[in-house]
Amino acid sequence: MRTHQLVQSWLEKELGAGRLAVGDRLPGERTVAEQLGISRASAREGIRVLEAMGIVRAGVGSGPGAGTVITANPGAALGSALRLHMATSHLPVEDIVQTRLLLETWAAAHADGSSAAMAEAVNLLDSMDAAALDQKEFLRLDALFHVALAEAAGNVLIGAMMSSLRGSIEGYTLRLTRNLPDWEATSARLRAEHRSIHEAIRNDDGACAASLIARHIEGFYEEAGL
Template identity: 50%
Template sequence: MTTEPKAWESVLARIEERLVDGRLRPGDHLPPERALAAEFGVARSSVREAVRVLEAMGLIRTQTGSGPSSGAIIIARPQGGMEALMRLQVAASGFPVADVVSTRLLLESSVAGELAGHSPVDLADARQLLDAMDEPALTAPEFLALDARFHLALAEAAGNAVVATMMAGLRNSIEGYVLAGAERIPDWDAMAARLRAEHRGVIDAIDAGDPAAAHTRIHDHISGYYRDARTLSPSDPITDAR
């Protein structure tokens, strides 16, 4: 039995067609709600629902009022939408944590290896974050927030916007598990010192132009934290990305 798409889903499909064929581009305004409803033969409420979905996905920005910045504008900044989707899916057990960690390993090992293969690369932002993590007064949540930004800075340095967006979504989707894991570590200061050293080791491998070492070090760094923090159970499989 075939289920007919809902009216708002057909609106999404029509807007997608215009994005794909170039009739709509970042910076363009969507036509007014009334015009879209008439053109697509749907109720204005269906157009309104489609616009809400697009906004949640990070594809448009809406603003009330008049003038060039009002209405629905294509912005194509999917990071916020992807992060929200992954966070909700993990919370609802849609994405097992072990699968999220395995995907992080695949992406981040590839990023580290690529950076090392193209050394020298600009890692100024990543180095600045490492220096910030050297502050001894940092709490575990503060340290881990900088840690997340460090990993994202590596992805951004590699220059692949899709990978960087995916990594941000994956890391933020399990932020609660990461923090909970920190609370289960008996000696956080020792763990923080170890993570600092591992971060520096990854940067050293990239600077040395050694993709294999960079690949291995980031893999062991990520998987080691999750295992030691008991975020994953011993039976949880982790893809070996090496």
């Protein structure tokens, strides 16, 4: 077993046993090394891998913010892995689209129209109405809107998965816009569809919201020739 896997396995056991929890500080590198029978350098390497995975956050200096703190940010690790796989073409765009349909139709059907995430979705819709918005910024806001809808469903894992997909969604939708015959017409249609989806969720019509978001996602990719 590699060093970072030893450290990860140790942390899983500590969390499972209740000896550590989110928000707690990890023991120092020396203590971790002694418990696992490895060198301090190896313990440091393992903790750095955990930090890259979004499981811990390293603080510097002294005081309340110092030390390595256990966090809860699964989207960070998932997002990094997905972006790398997209870059190496291990995850075809078609697979991402199908995954989006599965996640987002469920989320739209269960979204809480009164949630804080839906309030953020409205702010994003208003930002997308800005006249001087370029394609890249529009699609960034668009991806954030879809993440907000997923978070409004209240399922932490669904929200984290959509958050992790956000960078990938931004990247390939921007590439696909080159295939669109009329970006102005497409963006106007997307804005209108966003508002309709939001309205259905606000009216507590989950079935309608799920149907609308499915047509919304499929329509863009069909128009772009996918």
